[in-house]
Each structure stands twice: as structure tokens, then as C-alpha cells.
Amino acid sequence: VALLLTFAIAPLVSALKRVGIPRLPAVIASVLGAFAALALFSFVVATQVSDLAQNIPVYQINILTKIRALKENGLGNGIISRLSGVIERVGQEFERQEPQLPSAAQTPKRDPIPVEIVAQERPLEVLQKVIEPLLSPLGSAGLVVVVVIFMLMEREDLRDRFIRLVGYGDLHRTTQALQDAGKRVGQYLLMQLVVNVIYAIPITIGLWVLGIPNALLWGMLALALRFVPYIGPIIGALLPLFLALAVAPGWSLLLWTGALFIAMELITGNVIEPWLYGSRTGLSPLAIIVAAIFWTWLWGPIGLVLSTPLTVCLVVLGRHVPQFEFLDVLFGNEPVLEPHARLYQRLLAADPDEATDHAEEMLEEKYLFEFYDQVAIPALLLGEQDRMRGVMDDEQRKQVAASALTLVANLDASAQEEAEEAEAEEEEDQQAATASAEASPGKAASAKITAGKAAEGKANDRKAGDGKEPLSEEVDLPDGVGFSVLCAGGRGELDDAAAAMLAQVLEVQGAEVSRASFIDLEPAGIRRLDLSGVDTVVIGFLNRDSTKHARFMVRRLKRLKPRLRVGIVSWSEIGNSDAKAAAELAAGLNADFVAHGMVSAVTGALSSEPPVMLKLAPQRRPRRRPARKKELQAAG
Known part of the structure; x- marks a missing residue:
């Protein structure tokens, strides 16, 4: 305490x-x-x-x-x-009174009276009974x-002694742990007090308005009992409910009192606590319950009150000391799996529905291309790594790919919604520019510049309008209207799933998109590929070593249609911004562009650059026969 x-x-x-x-x-x-x-x-x-x-x-x-x-x-x-x-x-105990003396007309019944001789207490004995x-x-x-x-x-001295005792060899980590623990516990207690006061004041006023006796008592008990996790608010509500049952002849007061407590619990739990707390304690709800049970079993009611602060200290210890990391994993509220690892685990378990729920949660804060670039494609890369290590058989690979394709299909509604939002914003920008030009004919050029700036900042405008978290850098994907793109996987089913994700992002940008499987690009099937109306083909590879096959695919495609633009996406190098190296690799593959992520892939696919013509291999000279061989042939 x-x-x-x-x-x-x-x-x-x-x-x-x-x-x-x-x-x-x-x-x-x-x-x-x-x-x-x-x-x-x-x-x-x-x-x-x-x-x-x-x-x-x-x-x-x-x-x-x-x-x-x-x-x-x-x-x-x-x-x-x-x-x-x-x-x-x-009630009989409280109503018990002293016996009344009989009247003169009554004949009292004479019973033997027990007599007890009590010695007179001294003042010190009386004081002792009161003080003890x-x-x-x-x-x-x-x-x-x-x-x-x-x-x-002695706070600073105790801190130094604790550091010397447990972490003298790593002052940085020990200091960080102490500061983290002190900050979390202090903020928890302060915020808990603020929340309890905000909760208790309306409870007191509401009970007083309803006519519950001793409303101040129940409000103060509600304030104090809310320091006890989960159990305290229930106890604090039961006592006024029982009194509401007692003070009124009907049932309406009981119902109104219950409604008051339920309403305040809903407001406090869903509005006030998330607003004030955030993630200040760092504990998961299950950890709070388990901690309350354990510390109550160990120390009784005092342990119940101290359960949350003590568990916070243990979680901080696990967060900064590797030997106790399991405490942070078990009781902390931070996700223990990275988003892409969590998504891959769901794909591996053939559960695209939960994977879709996970994706939709992230799409509340991210755009579709961000989710694919930062979460979904890295999840497929984990699958490709497992395939290369030999821990994933063909059946599992096909299962993961099928689950990923189902995920993409489930996100069609989100993609359509995002495309409609982009179209609506573009129309608003055009209408604003037109209205400005009509209002001031002499300033038409200025209106065009304003519209251009609005189009450039479309991504930031969307962020401000829908509450999605801002990007680290401003990203303005090109408009895809008028482009026809074919997306295909390079070497396997997982590549096909990545190509489907790219195709969906291109559809959001307004392009006409078709898909092809990696089987369609094999020599036996590439001639059956319908390239009519297609101006760009994008081939994606999750395995970097597989890009060596891209040269032959580019050559076959450009032979089928010389004016075709062909791009290569190496998903394993997401975040690589070396434009010079990408240009050199594209020249070596005879490709029109090489991309290393979703943004560069969309930008390359929706580019108006002319196609790179196929470089013909130099013809080999016929090898001359040796002169001796010619003489022998002439003699023979």
C-alpha cells in the first residue's frame, strides 16, 4: 500500500x-x-x-x-x-425497545429477576476498551x-540502489525500465482517479434526483470501488439497487436505478476510459482479470486493489529484460505477431474470412495499396521463403494461394468504395476549378493551376476527409483511365496471388485490367494468350532468383506484340528506391520498367512512355571448316 x-x-x-x-x-x-x-x-x-x-x-x-x-x-x-x-x-432487532412499565390497573406477573453483580469500571479500563x-x-x-x-x-537513493542491484551492467535498459514503470503506474492511478470522479458525480446526482437515500454515500463508494477491477463496479451498483428495492413500494425506482448504472458504465467504458487511458497500462483485458484472481488469492482484498499496478510493473520488466520477455507476451496488450505474420498465419490455416476481417480493420486506417504493399505482399513473401526452405509442400502452397485469392475477392467491395471516393473527389476538384474559371474569366489559368495542385494533393485530401492515418510520404498514384493492363504471376501460384492484388489496385485507379496465370506465360501456352487491346503486361516475382526467367518472358511477349510494354515487379525488394539500378536491370531484361513495390508497379504500368523495342540478338557467323579437312574431302 x-x-x-x-x-x-x-x-x-x-x-x-x-x-x-x-x-x-x-x-x-x-x-x-x-x-x-x-x-x-x-x-x-x-x-x-x-x-x-x-x-x-x-x-x-x-x-x-x-x-x-x-x-x-x-x-x-x-x-x-x-x-x-x-x-x-x-427488523425486530432494530425495533426492540425497553419494556414499558405496567399501569396501575394491571397486575404484573412476578418472575424471578436474575441479578448480576458488576464491578464498577475504572476510567482507565473504559479508555482501554475504547482505544484497543x-x-x-x-x-x-x-x-x-x-x-x-x-x-x-529517499526516492533517488532507492532508485540508484535498485539500479546497482539489478542492472548496473546495462544502465540504459534499467533506467528505461524504471521510467516506463513509474510513468505507466503513475498515469494509471491518475487517470483511474479522474475516471472514477467523472463516474461518481453523475451517479450521485442521479441517485439524489431519483430519491435514493444517502446518495452521497453510494457515489463515494462507487468512486472507491471502481479502483477494484471488474468486481468493484458491480458491488458499487448492487448496494444502491438493494436500497431502491427497499425505499419504494413499486418496482419503477429499481428499474430507473439500474438504468442509471448501466448507462454510466456504457459511457465510461466506451467513451471516457478509451479517451483518457489509451494504452497507458499496457495490459490486455484478460491479463487484468488473471492478475486480479492471482493477487486476490495471494493477498486477499489488498491484492485485488494492487493487482493492476503490480502486473504493470511485471509487464514493464518483461518488456525491457529479455529473460522475462514471456511476461510481456502473456500479459501485454501489444500484438505479439507482426501484421504480415498474422495474415500469413491465417492464410496458412486456410481461414480467409478472418484474414479479411484483419484486412478490413487495417483498411480503416490505410489505403488498399498500402495494405497490400506493407502487409499482404510481405505475407506472401513469408510463404515463398517457406517454399524455398522446403517446409511447405505443393498442397500447402496451393492452399495459401487460394486463400490469398479469396481475400482479394472479399476486398472487392472495399476497392470499389475507394474508387468511388476517388472519383467523387476528382469531380469536386473539376467543378471547383470550373466554377472559379467561370466566376473570373481572366483567371482561368490560375484556376487550372489550383485544380492541378488539388489533384496532386488528392491523397492528402482523402486522408483529412476519412480519418485514415497520413502516409510517411505523399503518394499520388496516376490515373488509370484509358489504360489496359494484363497482370500475371511469374513462376508459381503465390506469384499469381500477388498479381491479383496488383490488378485490384490498378482497377481502383480506373484502368481496364485482366489477369493471367503463370501457366499462361509458359512457352506452350503463351501463344494462346489474348493480347488484343492490352498495352501493358506486368509480371511479378516473389523470388528474386526467378527474375532471370523474365528475360525470356519479355522476349516472347514482345515477339507476339512488338508495341507491347512489359514490366517486371520484384516483390522481394519492396522499399528499394535505387532508380539507377532498376533502370539497368530493365535494360538487361529488355523490359520497359522494373518495379520493387506496389507504388512503383502502378506508376510503371500506368505510364505513357513509349514501349522499348525488342533487341535482336546478333547473328552468328558460320563456322569455317579447317583447311586440312577440306583437302581430305577433295582427295576423297
Whole structure:
């Protein structure tokens, strides 16, 4: 408890020191203020409880009436009977009065009177009986105060000793762990207090408006009990609900009280806590429940209150100390798998539906080409690596590819929605430019410049409009209207899946897109490929070594259609921005462009550059026969 209070009071001490107050007065003032607030809180609660206890006999009739009504309806006869008996006995105890003296007309019954001789207590004995029950809690409170004061006074010294004890060889990591733990626990306690106050004030006002007696008591208990995870709010709501059952003859007050608590829980849990907390504790919801069970079993109610701060410290330890990393993995709220690894695991498990859910969650913050470039293509690269290592057989490879194609098909609606948004924004830009030109005919050129700038910043405008997170760099993909592109895989089923993703992005840009399989590009099937109306073919390879086959594919395609543009995408080098090396590789392959990611692939496919003509191989000279061989032939 002292450690927890030290974490809570430390920010106040630091704030007082920053305004020029010395350490000792700052510590004493902070501790006295905190414990005075706790004492005032306890006094108000005790006063309210005393007032409630005096009114319990008044509520007995309403409770018994409702219990008997339930009993008549046949709802839980055994339980209702026991509750009725308990309530009657409690009421009798509170209503018990001193016996009245008989009147003169009555003849009292003479019973033997037991006589007990009691020695007169001395003043010291009376004082002892009063003080003894208070010694234990007062002693514990005093001990906590002393420990808190000394921990705040020696905070830096304790920190240095802890560093020397556990992490002297790695000061950077130990310091980072201490700062992280202190920050998380301090922010958790502060935010929890703020949330509880925001929760308790409307509860108090609402109960007072509804007419629940001692509304201040229930509001203060709700504030205190919300420090106990999950169980505390339930207990804080049950007590006022029971009182609402007791004070009114009908059931409407009970229903209104329950609605008040449910509404406040929904608002607090879904609006206030996410807004104030974020991920300040770093714990998953399951970790909070497990921690509450464990620490309660270990230390009882105190462990339940301390469960979240203690578990936060353990998670921070696991985050910074490799030997305890399992604690962060088990209890932390950070994803333990990278997005692309998680997606690949779902594809490997033949679960495209969950993979689609994962993709749609990410598409709330990313555009389609970003998702494919940063998550989906890297997931396919993991599959290609497994294939090269020999841990993936043909059946698994086809299964992953089929799941990836299903994922692409499931995202057609998202792609269509994104395309419609882009078209609507482009129309708005054109209308704005036209209206500006008509309003000021002499400024038509200025309007065109404005429209051009608006088109260049279309990606940023979309980000501001739909709440998607901004890109690290401004990306303006070209318009695909008027382009006809064929996307094909290079060497396998996984390459076909990557080609399908590229085709979908090109469709979003407005291009007319068709797909082909890697089988269609083999020598036996390439002549059957329909290239009529196609101006660009894009071939993708997940395996970098497979690009050596691209030269022959480019040659075959350009022989079929000399004016065809052919591009090669090496997905294994996403992020490679070496334009000179890409141009040299394209020249060596006789390709029109070489891309290393989704953006460069779309840019190359939707380029208006003229096609690169096929370079004919030099003709070999006929080899001359040796002169001796000619003489022998002439002689023979």
C-alpha cells in the first residue's frame, strides 16, 4: 500500500519542487494533504453509513411486501422464505425497545429477576476498551505514513540502489525500465482517479434526483470501488439497487436505478476510459482479470486493489529484460505477431474470412495499396521463403494461394468504395476549378493551376476527409483511365496471388485490367494468350532468383506484340528506391520498367512512355571448316 501511495503522490511532490518548495516541506505537505483527503473521505462515509443504519427498520415493510409478492407468484419459494425470515429478524432487532412499565390497573406477573453483580469500571479500563479496537488500524495507518514519507524523501537513493542491484551492467535498459514503470503506474492511478470522479458525480446526482437515500454515500463508494477491477463496479451498483428495492413500494425506482448504472458504465467504458487511458497500462483485458484472481488469492482484498499496478510493473520488466520477455507476451496488450505474420498465419490455416476481417480493420486506417504493399505482399513473401526452405509442400502452397485469392475477392467491395471516393473527389476538384474559371474569366489559368495542385494533393485530401492515418510520404498514384493492363504471376501460384492484388489496385485507379496465370506465360501456352487491346503486361516475382526467367518472358511477349510494354515487379525488394539500378536491370531484361513495390508497379504500368523495342540478338557467323579437312574431302 505504501508503494502504491508513493507512486500516486510522487508527481505532486515533483510539481511542488518545480515551483521552488524544498523537498522536505513538499513531501510533508503532499503526504498530509493526501491522508487528510482519505480521512475526510472515510469520515463522510462513516457518517452516511450511521445515518443509513438508523433508517433500516423503515425500509422493512417495503422489502417484505415485495418478497411476499414474489413468493405468491411462485418465484423461488425456498430462497424467498429464507430472505423473508432474515429481514424480519433484522427488523425486530432494530425495533426492540425497553419494556414499558405496567399501569396501575394491571397486575404484573412476578418472575424471578436474575441479578448480576458488576464491578464498577475504572476510567482507565473504559479508555482501554475504547482505544484497543483503534490501535491496530491506527498503527497500520501510521506505519504507512512513515514509510511513504521516507520513500518519497529517499526516492533517488532507492532508485540508484535498485539500479546497482539489478542492472548496473546495462544502465540504459534499467533506467528505461524504471521510467516506463513509474510513468505507466503513475498515469494509471491518475487517470483511474479522474475516471472514477467523472463516474461518481453523475451517479450521485442521479441517485439524489431519483430519491435514493444517502446518495452521497453510494457515489463515494462507487468512486472507491471502481479502483477494484471488474468486481468493484458491480458491488458499487448492487448496494444502491438493494436500497431502491427497499425505499419504494413499486418496482419503477429499481428499474430507473439500474438504468442509471448501466448507462454510466456504457459511457465510461466506451467513451471516457478509451479517451483518457489509451494504452497507458499496457495490459490486455484478460491479463487484468488473471492478475486480479492471482493477487486476490495471494493477498486477499489488498491484492485485488494492487493487482493492476503490480502486473504493470511485471509487464514493464518483461518488456525491457529479455529473460522475462514471456511476461510481456502473456500479459501485454501489444500484438505479439507482426501484421504480415498474422495474415500469413491465417492464410496458412486456410481461414480467409478472418484474414479479411484483419484486412478490413487495417483498411480503416490505410489505403488498399498500402495494405497490400506493407502487409499482404510481405505475407506472401513469408510463404515463398517457406517454399524455398522446403517446409511447405505443393498442397500447402496451393492452399495459401487460394486463400490469398479469396481475400482479394472479399476486398472487392472495399476497392470499389475507394474508387468511388476517388472519383467523387476528382469531380469536386473539376467543378471547383470550373466554377472559379467561370466566376473570373481572366483567371482561368490560375484556376487550372489550383485544380492541378488539388489533384496532386488528392491523397492528402482523402486522408483529412476519412480519418485514415497520413502516409510517411505523399503518394499520388496516376490515373488509370484509358489504360489496359494484363497482370500475371511469374513462376508459381503465390506469384499469381500477388498479381491479383496488383490488378485490384490498378482497377481502383480506373484502368481496364485482366489477369493471367503463370501457366499462361509458359512457352506452350503463351501463344494462346489474348493480347488484343492490352498495352501493358506486368509480371511479378516473389523470388528474386526467378527474375532471370523474365528475360525470356519479355522476349516472347514482345515477339507476339512488338508495341507491347512489359514490366517486371520484384516483390522481394519492396522499399528499394535505387532508380539507377532498376533502370539497368530493365535494360538487361529488355523490359520497359522494373518495379520493387506496389507504388512503383502502378506508376510503371500506368505510364505513357513509349514501349522499348525488342533487341535482336546478333547473328552468328558460320563456322569455317579447317583447311586440312577440306583437302581430305577433295582427295576423297
